[in-house]
Amino acid sequence: MKVSVLGTGYVGLVTGVCLAELGHDVVCVDVVPEKVAAIKAGRSPIFEPQLDGLLVKHLERGDFRATLDIKEIAGTDVTFIAVGTPSKDDGSLDLRYVEKAAEGIGGVLSRKDGYHVVVVKSTVTPTTTECLVIPTLERASGRRAGRDLGVAVNPEFLKEGMAVDDFMNPDRVVIGAVDERAAEAVRSLYASFDCPFLLTTPSTAEMVKVASNSFLATKISFVNELGNICKLMGIDVRDVAKGMGMDKRIGPHFLRAGCGFGGSCFPKDVAGLVAEAGRRGYDPVLMRAALEVNERQPEVMLSLLDKNMDVRGKRVAVLGLAFKPMTDDIREASSLRIVKGLLDRGAEVRCYDPKAMDNFRREFDAPTYCSSPSECVRGADAILIVTEWREFEDPSLYGNVLVVDGRGVVRTKNYEGICW
Numbered sequence: 001m002k003v004s005v006l007g008t009g010y011v012g013l014v015t016g017v018c019l020a021e022l023g024h025d026v027v028c029v030d031v032v033p034e035k036v037a038a039i040k041a042g043r044s045p046i047f048e049p050q051l052d053g054l055l056v057k058h059l060e061r062g063d064f065r066a067t068l069d070i071k072e073i074a075g076t077d078v079t080f081i082a083v084g085t086p087s088k089d090d091g092s093l094d095l096r097y098v099e100k101a102a103e104g105i106g107g108v109l110s111r112k113d114g115y116h117v118v119v120v121k122s123t124v125t126p127t128t129t130e131c132l133v134i135p136t137l138e139r140a141s142g143r144r145a146g147r148d149l150g151v152a153v154n155p156e157f158l159k160e161g162m163a164v165d166d167f168m169n170p171d172r173v174v175i176g177a178v179d180e181r182a183a184e185a186v187r188s189l190y191a192s193f194d195c196p197f198l199l200t201t202p203s204t205a206e207m208v209k210v211a212s213n214s215f216l217a218t219k220i221s222f223v224n225e226l227g228n229i230c231k232l233m234g235i236d237v238r239d240v241a242k243g244m245g246m247d248k249r250i251g252p253h254f255l256r257a258g259c260g261f262g263g264s265c266f267p268k269d270v271a272g273l274v275a276e277a278g279r280r281g282y283d284p285v286l287m288r289a290a291l292e293v294n295e296r297q298p299e300v301m302l303s304l305l306d307k308n309m310d311v312r313g314k315r316v317a318v319l320g321l322a323f324k325p326m327t328d329d330i331r332e333a334s335s336l337r338i339v340k341g342l343l344d345r346g347a348e349v350r351c352y353d354p355k356a357m358d359n360f361r362r363e364f365d366a367p368t369y370c371s372s373p374s375e376c377v378r379g380a381d382a383i384l385i386v387t388e389w390r391e392f393e394d395p396s397l398y399g400n401v402l403v404v405d406g407r408g409v410v411r412t413k414n415y416e417g418i419c420w
Protein backbone atom coordinates (compact mmCIF):
# COMPACT_ATOMS: atom_id res chain seq x y z
CA MET A 1 0.00 0.00 0.00
CA LYS A 2 1.16 3.60 -0.52
CA VAL A 3 1.43 5.36 2.83
CA SER A 4 2.31 8.87 3.96
CA VAL A 5 3.23 9.92 7.51
CA LEU A 6 3.09 13.48 8.85
CA GLY A 7 5.82 13.98 11.47
CA THR A 8 9.27 12.39 11.57
CA GLY A 9 9.78 12.29 15.34
CA TYR A 10 10.16 9.22 17.56
CA VAL A 11 6.81 7.87 16.38
CA GLY A 12 6.53 9.19 12.81
CA LEU A 13 9.95 8.11 11.59
CA VAL A 14 9.75 4.70 13.25
CA THR A 15 6.25 4.20 11.79
CA GLY A 16 7.40 5.22 8.32
CA VAL A 17 10.52 3.09 8.25
CA CYS A 18 8.80 0.06 9.81
CA LEU A 19 5.88 0.27 7.36
CA ALA A 20 8.46 0.19 4.56
CA GLU A 21 9.97 -2.88 6.24
CA LEU A 22 6.48 -4.43 6.19
CA GLY A 23 6.44 -4.00 2.42
CA HIS A 24 4.67 -0.67 1.93
CA ASP A 25 5.76 2.33 -0.09
CA VAL A 26 6.23 5.24 2.33
CA VAL A 27 6.75 8.98 2.22
CA CYS A 28 7.36 10.90 5.48
CA VAL A 29 6.56 14.60 5.65
CA ASP A 30 7.93 17.08 8.18
CA VAL A 31 8.00 20.87 8.48
CA VAL A 32 11.59 21.07 9.78
CA PRO A 33 14.04 21.26 6.84
CA GLU A 34 17.03 20.01 8.91
CA LYS A 35 15.16 16.84 9.89
CA VAL A 36 14.11 16.08 6.33
CA ALA A 37 17.65 16.76 5.05
CA ALA A 38 19.16 14.43 7.67
CA ILE A 39 16.68 11.65 6.87
CA LYS A 40 17.32 12.02 3.13
CA ALA A 41 21.03 11.65 3.89
CA GLY A 42 20.34 8.41 5.79
CA ARG A 43 20.80 9.91 9.26
CA SER A 44 18.00 9.62 11.77
CA PRO A 45 17.53 12.92 13.69
CA ILE A 46 16.89 10.85 16.83
CA PHE A 47 18.84 8.03 18.45
CA GLU A 48 16.85 4.83 18.33
CA PRO A 49 18.43 1.36 18.08
CA GLN A 50 18.08 -0.29 14.62
CA LEU A 51 16.53 2.81 13.08
CA ASP A 52 19.54 4.05 11.10
CA GLY A 53 20.13 0.66 9.51
CA LEU A 54 16.51 0.29 8.42
CA LEU A 55 16.38 3.88 7.20
CA VAL A 56 19.40 3.43 4.92
CA LYS A 57 18.11 0.06 3.70
CA HIS A 58 14.77 1.50 2.59
CA LEU A 59 16.17 4.76 1.19
CA GLU A 60 18.44 2.63 -1.00
CA ARG A 61 15.59 0.32 -1.97
CA GLY A 62 13.52 3.35 -2.94
CA ASP A 63 10.44 2.36 -0.90
CA PHE A 64 10.97 5.10 1.70
CA ARG A 65 11.57 8.81 1.26
CA ALA A 66 11.21 12.09 3.18
CA THR A 67 9.89 15.42 1.98
CA LEU A 68 8.86 18.90 3.11
CA ASP A 69 6.07 18.95 0.53
CA ILE A 70 2.73 17.86 1.96
CA LYS A 71 1.29 17.67 -1.57
CA GLU A 72 3.13 14.34 -1.93
CA ILE A 73 0.48 12.68 0.22
CA ALA A 74 -1.85 12.88 -2.81
CA GLY A 75 0.03 9.96 -4.33
CA THR A 76 -0.70 7.72 -1.32
CA ASP A 77 -3.77 5.79 -0.11
CA VAL A 78 -3.36 6.28 3.66
CA THR A 79 -1.96 9.22 5.64
CA PHE A 80 -0.88 8.92 9.28
CA ILE A 81 -0.84 11.94 11.57
CA ALA A 82 2.13 11.45 13.93
CA VAL A 83 2.83 15.04 15.00
CA GLY A 84 3.53 16.09 18.58
CA THR A 85 0.83 16.70 21.20
CA PRO A 86 2.76 18.41 24.01
CA SER A 87 1.29 19.62 27.31
CA LYS A 88 -0.11 23.12 27.67
CA ASP A 89 0.47 25.07 30.90
CA ASP A 90 -2.86 23.81 32.31
CA GLY A 91 -1.89 20.19 31.64
CA SER A 92 -4.26 19.71 28.71
CA LEU A 93 -2.82 18.47 25.42
CA ASP A 94 -1.88 21.06 22.84
CA LEU A 95 -3.75 19.84 19.76
CA ARG A 96 -2.77 22.66 17.43
CA TYR A 97 -0.22 20.55 15.49
CA VAL A 98 -2.83 17.84 14.96
CA GLU A 99 -5.35 20.46 13.78
CA LYS A 100 -2.78 21.99 11.42
CA ALA A 101 -1.89 18.57 10.06
CA ALA A 102 -5.58 17.81 9.45
CA GLU A 103 -6.02 21.16 7.69
CA GLY A 104 -3.01 20.49 5.47
CA ILE A 105 -4.17 16.97 4.61
CA GLY A 106 -7.69 18.23 3.89
CA GLY A 107 -6.31 20.90 1.55
CA VAL A 108 -4.42 18.30 -0.49
CA LEU A 109 -7.39 15.91 -0.52
CA SER A 110 -9.64 18.67 -1.88
CA ARG A 111 -7.64 18.39 -5.12
CA LYS A 112 -7.38 14.59 -5.22
CA ASP A 113 -9.84 12.07 -6.67
CA GLY A 114 -10.85 8.85 -4.93
CA TYR A 115 -11.10 7.49 -1.43
CA HIS A 116 -8.32 8.33 1.06
CA VAL A 117 -7.81 7.19 4.65
CA VAL A 118 -6.47 9.48 7.40
CA VAL A 119 -5.18 7.78 10.54
CA VAL A 120 -4.54 9.56 13.84
CA LYS A 121 -1.47 7.97 15.45
CA SER A 122 -0.59 10.91 17.70
CA THR A 123 -1.80 10.50 21.28
CA VAL A 124 -4.79 12.81 21.63
CA THR A 125 -7.41 13.64 24.24
CA PRO A 126 -10.33 11.19 23.79
CA THR A 127 -13.00 12.62 21.43
CA THR A 128 -10.40 14.72 19.54
CA THR A 129 -10.85 12.80 16.28
CA GLU A 130 -14.61 13.08 16.44
CA CYS A 131 -14.74 16.70 17.59
CA LEU A 132 -11.67 18.26 15.93
CA VAL A 133 -9.95 16.06 13.34
CA ILE A 134 -13.00 14.96 11.35
CA PRO A 135 -14.66 18.42 11.21
CA THR A 136 -11.32 19.99 10.19
CA LEU A 137 -10.68 17.36 7.49
CA GLU A 138 -14.23 17.63 6.16
CA ARG A 139 -14.09 21.43 6.03
CA ALA A 140 -10.70 21.57 4.31
CA SER A 141 -11.31 18.70 1.85
CA GLY A 142 -14.98 19.14 1.01
CA ARG A 143 -15.37 15.38 1.68
CA ARG A 144 -17.54 13.41 4.11
CA ALA A 145 -16.06 11.02 6.63
CA GLY A 146 -17.34 7.50 5.98
CA ARG A 147 -18.13 8.32 2.33
CA ASP A 148 -15.08 9.43 0.32
CA LEU A 149 -12.89 9.97 3.37
CA GLY A 150 -11.89 7.17 5.72
CA VAL A 151 -10.85 8.15 9.24
CA ALA A 152 -9.32 5.95 11.91
CA VAL A 153 -7.44 6.19 15.19
CA ASN A 154 -4.51 3.81 15.55
CA PRO A 155 -2.61 4.68 18.74
CA GLU A 156 1.05 3.78 19.05
CA PHE A 157 2.35 1.84 22.06
CA LEU A 158 6.07 1.71 21.24
CA LYS A 159 8.68 2.46 23.91
CA GLU A 160 11.63 4.68 23.05
CA GLY A 161 14.84 2.66 23.10
CA MET A 162 12.87 -0.38 21.85
CA ALA A 163 10.78 1.43 19.27
CA VAL A 164 11.54 -0.67 16.19
CA ASP A 165 11.09 -3.98 18.05
CA ASP A 166 7.91 -2.75 19.70
CA PHE A 167 6.46 -1.50 16.42
CA MET A 168 7.21 -4.76 14.63
CA ASN A 169 6.05 -7.00 17.52
CA PRO A 170 3.12 -5.24 19.22
CA ASP A 171 1.07 -6.76 22.05
CA ARG A 172 -2.02 -5.56 20.19
CA VAL A 173 -3.17 -3.26 17.41
CA VAL A 174 -6.03 -0.93 18.29
CA ILE A 175 -8.04 0.53 15.42
CA GLY A 176 -10.90 2.94 16.08
CA ALA A 177 -12.48 3.59 12.72
CA VAL A 178 -15.41 5.66 11.50
CA ASP A 179 -16.14 3.27 8.61
CA GLU A 180 -15.41 -0.37 7.90
CA ARG A 181 -13.40 0.42 4.78
CA ALA A 182 -10.98 2.56 6.79
CA ALA A 183 -10.68 -0.13 9.48
CA GLU A 184 -9.89 -2.73 6.82
CA ALA A 185 -7.29 -0.47 5.17
CA VAL A 186 -5.46 0.03 8.47
CA ARG A 187 -5.75 -3.64 9.39
CA SER A 188 -4.29 -4.68 6.03
CA LEU A 189 -1.21 -2.51 6.67
CA TYR A 190 -0.39 -4.81 9.58
CA ALA A 191 -1.59 -8.03 7.92
CA SER A 192 1.58 -9.91 8.85
CA PHE A 193 1.28 -9.15 12.59
CA ASP A 194 0.45 -12.13 14.75
CA CYS A 195 -1.26 -10.27 17.61
CA PRO A 196 -4.81 -9.46 18.68
CA PHE A 197 -6.57 -6.61 16.85
CA LEU A 198 -9.13 -4.51 18.70
CA LEU A 199 -11.61 -2.84 16.36
CA THR A 200 -13.54 -0.09 18.10
CA THR A 201 -14.66 3.53 17.88
CA PRO A 202 -12.21 6.45 17.48
CA SER A 203 -12.88 7.83 20.98
CA THR A 204 -12.45 4.39 22.59
CA ALA A 205 -9.16 3.86 20.75
CA GLU A 206 -7.96 7.28 21.96
CA MET A 207 -8.96 6.39 25.52
CA VAL A 208 -7.23 2.98 25.37
CA LYS A 209 -3.96 4.81 24.71
CA VAL A 210 -4.17 7.46 27.44
CA ALA A 211 -5.68 4.97 29.91
CA SER A 212 -2.81 2.52 29.31
CA ASN A 213 -0.22 5.23 29.92
CA SER A 214 -2.09 6.51 32.96
CA PHE A 215 -2.27 3.01 34.42
CA LEU A 216 1.45 2.34 33.87
CA ALA A 217 2.37 5.73 35.33
CA THR A 218 0.18 5.00 38.36
CA LYS A 219 1.85 1.60 38.80
CA ILE A 220 5.28 3.26 38.84
CA SER A 221 4.17 5.94 41.28
CA PHE A 222 2.66 3.25 43.49
CA VAL A 223 5.94 1.35 43.71
CA ASN A 224 7.87 4.59 44.21
CA GLU A 225 5.65 5.56 47.11
CA LEU A 226 5.92 2.04 48.49
CA GLY A 227 9.70 2.35 48.19
CA ASN A 228 9.69 5.60 50.16
CA ILE A 229 7.80 3.81 52.94
CA CYS A 230 10.05 0.72 52.72
CA LYS A 231 13.13 2.92 53.11
CA LEU A 232 11.77 4.31 56.39
CA MET A 233 11.26 0.72 57.58
CA GLY A 234 14.62 -0.70 56.48
CA ILE A 235 13.04 -2.94 53.84
CA ASP A 236 14.41 -3.34 50.31
CA VAL A 237 11.52 -2.47 47.98
CA ARG A 238 13.24 -4.30 45.13
CA ASP A 239 12.71 -7.60 46.93
CA VAL A 240 9.16 -6.59 47.80
CA ALA A 241 8.46 -5.78 44.15
CA LYS A 242 9.89 -9.13 43.13
CA GLY A 243 7.49 -10.88 45.48
CA MET A 244 4.55 -8.79 44.31
CA GLY A 245 5.40 -9.37 40.66
CA MET A 246 5.14 -13.12 41.09
CA ASP A 247 1.41 -12.65 41.48
CA LYS A 248 -0.10 -13.08 38.00
CA ARG A 249 -2.71 -10.45 38.78
CA ILE A 250 0.04 -7.89 39.38
CA GLY A 251 2.86 -8.97 37.02
CA PRO A 252 6.55 -8.07 37.27
CA HIS A 253 6.63 -5.12 34.88
CA PHE A 254 6.70 -1.43 35.84
CA LEU A 255 7.46 -2.28 39.46
CA ARG A 256 10.92 -0.75 39.55
CA ALA A 257 11.13 1.93 42.22
CA GLY A 258 13.33 4.93 41.48
CA CYS A 259 13.64 8.65 40.94
CA GLY A 260 10.53 8.97 38.81
CA PHE A 261 9.18 8.49 35.30
CA GLY A 262 9.74 10.98 32.51
CA GLY A 263 9.62 11.10 28.76
CA SER A 264 7.23 12.67 26.33
CA CYS A 265 4.30 10.38 27.17
CA PHE A 266 3.54 9.39 30.77
CA PRO A 267 3.63 12.83 32.42
CA LYS A 268 1.77 14.57 29.61
CA ASP A 269 -0.78 11.84 28.94
CA VAL A 270 -1.76 11.56 32.62
CA ALA A 271 -1.88 15.35 32.96
CA GLY A 272 -3.98 15.51 29.79
CA LEU A 273 -6.54 13.07 31.17
CA VAL A 274 -6.59 14.86 34.53
CA ALA A 275 -7.21 18.19 32.76
CA GLU A 276 -9.95 16.75 30.54
CA ALA A 277 -11.68 15.11 33.52
CA GLY A 278 -11.49 18.44 35.37
CA ARG A 279 -12.96 20.27 32.39
CA ARG A 280 -15.90 17.88 32.60
CA GLY A 281 -16.35 18.43 36.36
CA TYR A 282 -14.61 15.33 37.73
CA ASP A 283 -11.60 15.35 40.05
CA PRO A 284 -9.42 12.28 39.30
CA VAL A 285 -7.74 11.98 42.71
CA LEU A 286 -5.70 8.84 41.95
CA MET A 287 -4.20 10.13 38.70
CA ARG A 288 -3.37 13.49 40.27
CA ALA A 289 -1.60 11.62 43.05
CA ALA A 290 0.39 9.57 40.50
CA LEU A 291 1.73 12.83 39.08
CA GLU A 292 2.36 14.33 42.52
CA VAL A 293 4.38 11.32 43.73
CA ASN A 294 6.37 11.49 40.51
CA GLU A 295 7.20 15.15 40.97
CA ARG A 296 8.48 14.41 44.47
CA GLN A 297 10.89 11.60 43.55
CA PRO A 298 13.75 13.78 42.20
CA GLU A 299 13.48 15.83 45.42
CA VAL A 300 13.65 12.61 47.45
CA MET A 301 16.95 11.87 45.73
CA LEU A 302 18.30 15.34 46.44
CA SER A 303 17.22 15.16 50.07
CA LEU A 304 19.24 11.94 50.48
CA LEU A 305 22.26 13.82 49.26
CA ASP A 306 21.48 16.74 51.61
CA LYS A 307 21.25 14.29 54.50
CA ASN A 308 24.82 13.18 53.78
CA MET A 309 26.52 16.46 52.89
CA ASP A 310 26.19 20.16 52.18
CA VAL A 311 26.81 20.15 48.43
CA ARG A 312 27.60 23.87 48.12
CA GLY A 313 30.96 24.09 46.37
CA LYS A 314 31.18 20.28 46.20
CA ARG A 315 31.70 18.35 42.99
CA VAL A 316 28.68 16.18 42.16
CA ALA A 317 28.72 13.73 39.26
CA VAL A 318 25.41 12.96 37.53
CA LEU A 319 25.42 9.71 35.57
CA GLY A 320 22.55 9.57 33.10
CA LEU A 321 20.42 12.37 31.67
CA ALA A 322 18.05 10.56 29.29
CA PHE A 323 14.64 9.75 30.78
CA LYS A 324 15.48 6.07 30.24
CA PRO A 325 18.35 4.05 28.76
CA MET A 326 18.80 3.56 24.99
CA THR A 327 17.31 6.92 24.05
CA ASP A 328 18.56 10.49 23.65
CA ASP A 329 15.20 11.89 24.79
CA ILE A 330 15.29 14.15 27.87
CA ARG A 331 11.71 15.42 27.75
CA GLU A 332 10.37 15.53 31.36
CA ALA A 333 13.41 13.52 32.51
CA SER A 334 14.07 13.37 36.26
CA SER A 335 17.60 14.60 35.46
CA LEU A 336 16.20 18.05 34.62
CA ARG A 337 14.92 18.58 38.16
CA ILE A 338 17.92 16.92 39.76
CA VAL A 339 20.52 18.98 37.89
CA LYS A 340 18.54 22.16 38.54
CA GLY A 341 18.35 21.26 42.25
CA LEU A 342 22.11 20.70 42.39
CA LEU A 343 22.86 23.99 40.62
CA ASP A 344 20.44 25.85 42.93
CA ARG A 345 22.35 24.37 45.90
CA GLY A 346 25.62 25.75 44.53
CA ALA A 347 27.17 22.39 43.60
CA GLU A 348 29.75 22.00 40.85
CA VAL A 349 27.89 19.64 38.51
CA ARG A 350 29.52 17.21 36.09
CA CYS A 351 27.33 15.14 33.79
CA TYR A 352 27.66 12.16 31.52
CA ASP A 353 25.18 10.38 29.28
CA PRO A 354 26.09 8.23 26.27
CA LYS A 355 23.37 9.71 24.03
CA ALA A 356 21.50 12.60 25.62
CA MET A 357 24.16 15.24 26.33
CA ASP A 358 23.51 17.35 23.20
CA ASN A 359 19.82 17.60 24.05
CA PHE A 360 20.57 18.35 27.72
CA ARG A 361 23.12 21.04 26.89
CA ARG A 362 20.33 23.00 25.19
CA GLU A 363 18.56 23.19 28.60
CA PHE A 364 21.55 23.64 30.91
CA ASP A 365 24.80 25.36 30.00
CA ALA A 366 26.29 25.33 33.51
CA PRO A 367 27.34 21.70 34.10
CA THR A 368 30.59 20.29 32.77
CA TYR A 369 29.81 17.64 30.15
CA CYS A 370 32.21 14.68 30.28
CA SER A 371 33.17 12.22 27.60
CA SER A 372 33.03 9.06 29.75
CA PRO A 373 31.63 7.83 33.07
CA SER A 374 35.13 7.64 34.55
CA GLU A 375 35.92 11.23 33.57
CA CYS A 376 32.59 12.30 35.08
CA VAL A 377 33.17 10.68 38.49
CA ARG A 378 36.86 11.70 38.74
CA GLY A 379 37.35 13.82 41.89
CA ALA A 380 33.62 13.75 42.69
CA ASP A 381 32.42 14.19 46.28
CA ALA A 382 29.17 12.41 45.43
CA ILE A 383 27.73 10.52 42.47
CA LEU A 384 24.07 10.40 41.49
CA ILE A 385 22.84 7.64 39.16
CA VAL A 386 19.81 8.98 37.35
CA THR A 387 19.47 6.68 34.28
CA GLU A 388 20.11 2.94 34.31
CA TRP A 389 22.53 2.71 31.37
CA ARG A 390 24.37 -0.65 31.46
CA GLU A 391 27.79 1.02 31.56
CA PHE A 392 27.02 2.44 35.02
CA GLU A 393 26.83 -1.07 36.48
CA ASP A 394 30.63 -1.36 36.73
CA PRO A 395 31.35 -1.16 40.51
CA SER A 396 34.96 -0.12 39.88
CA LEU A 397 33.66 3.30 38.79
CA TYR A 398 32.64 4.25 42.28
CA GLY A 399 35.39 3.52 44.83
CA ASN A 400 34.47 4.88 48.26
CA VAL A 401 32.59 7.91 47.02
CA LEU A 402 29.01 8.41 48.19
CA VAL A 403 26.64 7.06 45.52
CA VAL A 404 22.96 7.98 45.55
CA ASP A 405 21.41 5.45 43.20
CA GLY A 406 18.10 6.48 41.71
CA ARG A 407 17.67 3.37 39.58
CA GLY A 408 18.97 0.33 41.47
CA VAL A 409 22.08 0.03 39.33
CA VAL A 410 24.95 -0.77 41.75
CA ARG A 411 25.75 -1.73 45.31
CA THR A 412 28.95 0.01 46.40
CA LYS A 413 30.59 0.62 49.77
CA ASN A 414 29.17 4.04 50.40
CA TYR A 415 25.72 3.78 48.98
CA GLU A 416 22.19 5.13 49.35
CA GLY A 417 19.32 3.75 47.28
CA ILE A 418 16.55 6.25 46.65
CA CYS A 419 13.83 4.09 48.15
CA TRP A 420 15.58 1.04 49.51
Ligand SMILES: NC(=O)c1ccc[n+]([C@@H]2O[C@H](COP(=O)([O-])OP(=O)(O)OC[C@H]3O[C@@H](n4cnc5c(N)ncnc54)[C@H](O)[C@@H]3O)[C@@H](O)[C@H]2O)c1
Pocket (backbone or CB within 6 Å): 006, 007, 008, 009, 010, 011, 012, 029, 030, 031, 032, 035, 082, 083, 084, 085, 097, 100, 101, 104, 121, 122, 123, 124, 156, 157, 158, 159, 160, 264, 265
Ligand atom coordinates in the same frame (compact mmCIF):
# COMPACT_ATOMS: atom_id res chain seq x y z
N1 LIG B 1 7.70 9.27 21.83
C1 LIG B 1 7.06 8.18 22.21
O1 LIG B 1 7.60 7.27 22.84
C2 LIG B 1 5.60 8.02 21.85
C3 LIG B 1 5.01 6.76 21.97
C4 LIG B 1 3.65 6.62 21.63
C5 LIG B 1 2.93 7.73 21.22
N2 LIG B 1 3.53 8.95 21.13
C6 LIG B 1 2.75 10.08 20.66
O2 LIG B 1 3.06 10.27 19.27
C7 LIG B 1 3.02 11.67 18.95
C8 LIG B 1 4.37 12.09 18.37
O3 LIG B 1 5.35 11.93 19.39
P1 LIG B 1 6.90 12.06 19.07
O4 LIG B 1 7.62 11.70 20.31
O5 LIG B 1 7.21 11.36 17.80
O6 LIG B 1 7.00 13.66 18.82
P2 LIG B 1 8.21 14.47 18.21
O7 LIG B 1 8.11 15.82 18.81
O8 LIG B 1 9.48 13.68 18.34
O9 LIG B 1 7.87 14.54 16.66
C9 LIG B 1 6.83 15.28 16.12
C10 LIG B 1 7.24 15.68 14.69
O10 LIG B 1 6.12 16.24 14.02
C11 LIG B 1 6.60 17.30 13.19
N3 LIG B 1 5.48 18.15 12.79
C12 LIG B 1 4.81 19.08 13.52
N4 LIG B 1 3.82 19.61 12.77
C13 LIG B 1 3.85 19.00 11.56
C14 LIG B 1 3.08 19.10 10.35
N5 LIG B 1 2.05 19.95 10.26
N6 LIG B 1 3.42 18.34 9.31
C15 LIG B 1 4.46 17.47 9.39
N7 LIG B 1 5.21 17.31 10.49
C16 LIG B 1 4.91 18.06 11.56
C17 LIG B 1 7.65 17.95 14.05
O11 LIG B 1 8.53 18.76 13.31
C18 LIG B 1 8.35 16.72 14.65
O12 LIG B 1 9.40 16.27 13.82
C19 LIG B 1 2.64 12.37 20.24
O13 LIG B 1 1.27 12.55 20.26
C20 LIG B 1 3.07 11.39 21.32
O14 LIG B 1 2.33 11.54 22.51
C21 LIG B 1 4.85 9.11 21.42
